[in-house]
Amino acid sequence: MNPAHDQVRAIVWCEDALELLDQRQLPGALVYQRLTTAAEVAQAIGDMVVRGAPAIGITAAYGVVLAARARYAESAPNWQALIATDLAMLAAARPTAVNLFWALRRMARVIAAGCSHPAQRLLAEARAIHVEDIAANQRMGELGAALLTERGSVLTHCNTGSLATGGYGTALGVIRYGYAAGLIERVYADETRPWLQGARLTAWELVQDGIPVTLLADAAAAALMRQGEVRWAMVGADRIAANGDVANKIGTYHLAVAARYHGVRLMVVAPITTVDMSIASGADIPIEQRAAEELLTLGGQPIAAAGAQVWNPSFDVTPAALVDALVTDRGVVLAPDAVKMARLMAGTT
Structure with a gap:
């Protein structure tokens, strides 16, 4: 790992x-929001100040810290009961990213253990998360x-970079x-409508790290693949079902279809915490619907x-077969597939 290509940190406890780091203002302005309550954290997640499944989970974990500090000061003997409403509020901030619920469950186990x-x-x-x-x-x-x-x-x-995760x-x-x-010479980045995460965030991150990046409209991806310019399409995931179906940012599915047609391989990269074995297939993954104004x-x-009228799903589902x-x-x-996913989760891959 070359630290010269890992300069961005979006989540800081201070x-x-x-x-x-308010990602809505990038690349125009580098502005950090300072949050001191769980309600502010939940609002920031919902408003996409922070986004990306791993980053949402980490942010929610820090939100629990803020909640515990307030609830303990409010009523030390009853803080565990009071904080339950804060956990529910954080969990409701965004419904698709499974890392959010994983992080909250992990923090809840600490709460249940109790301490002075x-x-x-x-x-x-x-911090460990x-x-x-x-x-x-x-x-x-x-x-x-x-x-x-x-x-x-x-x-x-x-x-899917440092802005979407804890780092890297x-x-x-x-x-x-x-x-x-020396295995990658150039990165092509879809603009990613409607929030333009590729244009505003990915291109910005890569420029910060000195990695050559070329931006393209989402609709241009298939034409680029046809020219033979791309070896791999690489994406992240917000939730992966037990059969290997992948929920990710809207546009991933049609990218996967185009990649298969043109002989471009598709790589999905996500931590094990993004796998949700309680969901049999992508058909069961809840898909967040965003505001028409976007x-x-x-x-x-x-x-x-x-x-x-507007249809504005934030995510789509790519079948495991792609x-x-x-x-x-x-x-x-x-x-x-389902068998391989079970082996992965059992640690027998």
Whole structure:
């Protein structure tokens, strides 16, 4: 891992408060929001100040710390009962990212254990979740880069880097590792409508780290693949079902279909905490519907015909049959299916 290609940190615990890089203002302004309550954290998650499944989970964990500090000061004997409403509020912030619920369950176990200084113990746990995420990303970077058998260019969708995680990134972590190893010469980044995570965030991250990046409209991806410019398409995931189906940022599914047609391999990179074995297939994954204004306006200015109706899912589901490689911090699964996913979760891959 080359630290020269890992310069961005979006989540910072500083002086008893959580500071989040406001990703809505990138790349125009580098602004950190300082949050001191669980309600502010839940609002920041819902408003996409922070986004990306691992980053949402880490942020929620720190939100529990803030909740515990307030509840303990409010009523030390009853803080465990009072904090339940805060956990529910954080869980409701975004419904698709399974890492959110995983992190909250982990923090809830600490709460259930009880201690005389809960905020300190919970802060240690949140920091552990944060550190473990970075280590997992670095491990996935190494595993994913090992699949790159020849030097070439790759295509990515949305943002899967340090902005979407505790640091280093999932699919962008593979890209960072592959670029440092001389296996990736250029990254093509979909703009990723309607929030433009590729244009505003991925391109910005790669420029910060000195990795060559070319931006393209989402609709141009298939034409780029047809020209033979891309070896791999690399994406992250917000939830992976027991059969290997992948819920990820809207646009991933049609990218996967185009990749299969053009002989471009699809790599999904996500920590093991993104796998939800309680969901049999992608058909059962809840898909968040976002506000119509995200499609009807841009930068607060109307861009669509007045009166037009809107369908605005934040995610889509890519069938496991279109995934060539699933890279997790526990190992790599080629052509994932239900049997292989069960082996992965059992640690027998």
